Amino acid sequence: MRIDVLTLFPEMFEGPFKASIIGRAVEAGAVEIHVHNFRECARDKHHTVDDAPFGGGPGMVLKPEPIFDAVEKVRSGGGQRGPLIYLTPKGRQFTQSMARDLSSLDGFILLCGRYEGVDQRVIDHLVDLELSIGDYVLSGGEPAALVVADAVVRLLPGALGDEASTLEESFSDGLLEYPHYTRPAVYRDFEVPPVLVSGNHEAIRQWRKEQSINITNSRRPDLVRRTHTLEARNENG
Ligand code: 9D3
Numbered sequence: 001m002r003i004d005v006l007t008l009f010p011e012m013f014e015g016p017f018k019a020s021i022i023g024r025a026v027e028a029g030a031v032e033i034h035v036h037n038f039r040e041c042a043r044d045k046h047h048t049v050d051d052a053p054f055g056g057g058p059g060m061v062l063k064p065e066p067i068f069d070a071v072e073k074v075r076s077g078g079g080q081r082g083p084l085i086y087l088t089p090k091g092r093q094f095t096q097s098m099a100r101d102l103s104s105l106d107g108f109i110l111l112c113g114r115y116e117g118v119d120q121r122v123i124d125h126l127v128d129l130e131l132s133i134g135d136y137v138l139s140g141g142e143p144a145a146l147v148v149a150d151a152v153v154r155l156l157p158g159a160l161g162d163e164a165s166t167l168e169e170s171f172s173d174g175l176l177e178y179p180h181y182t183r184p185a186v187y188r189d190f191e192v193p194p195v196l197v198s199g200n201h202e203a204i205r206q207w208r209k210e211q212s213i214n215i216t217n218s219r220r221p222d223l224v225r226r227t228h229t230l231e232a233r234n235e236n237g
Pocket of ligand 1: 115137
């Protein structure tokens with residue numbers, strides 16, 4: 001996979017793309033990430049990327065020319081044929097299912113906005129998909145691009161060392177996770193639930209399922225399907 005990022009703040013990607021899962025996936029050759037400063041595509045001597053909005057009002061708008069040029073350069077250069085994704089508070093909210101869809105692509109381009117956003121003609125004639133990462137205000141699209149890249153890259157074969165990803169879907173079943181414990185069995189008088197050290201694997205499986213359903217019911221009732229609700233009732237008597 002190849003991910004191109006268009007941003008005015010390329011330095012915001014240096015640490016995150018070197019460290020952690022993404023860094024490992026890059027090292028393993030599962031993904032190539034190219035970060036471009038589209039200020040370099042501005043033609044005037046001051047490399048202007050923004051201007052005042054037509055019609056008046058506060059703030060600045062990102063000009064179309066540097067962004068069109070940057071996208072066209074990326075698409076002709078790296079052979080990138082994937083969609084252009086614009087990170088914006090007005091976008092559809094990013095989900096795990098979108099991460100899965102994106103992980104099957106050859107590549108995509110992430111466009112990060114700043115100020116009041118991009119000229120609408122960029123959206124109308126260049127952008128394929130507008131994504132938000134949730135209902136809170138960021139100062140720009142960069143943290144959202146990092147979130148999308150992380151969620152997608154960890155799904156690529158070879159990114160996690162493989163084992164975890166397959167386990168994830170079959171077991172968690174759309175529920176929040178059960179509590180985890182490790183040694184020591186007693187720490188400052190705080191004991192691990194006895195069932196976990198009982199050696200009874202069926203009892204452990206049941207306990208974990210019940211814990212998952214209960215924590216999901218109390219924190220994220222929107223995630224709990226009817227089948228889970230019935231299971232919880234059965235297992236709780
Ligand atoms: C100060 C401008 N705001 C007017 C009320 C609108 C606004 C524009 C641009 C607010 C935030 C931003 C910058 N945010 C993003 O570019 C962004 C974002 C976000 O803020 N929240 C969740 N997902 C995303 S994706 C991109």
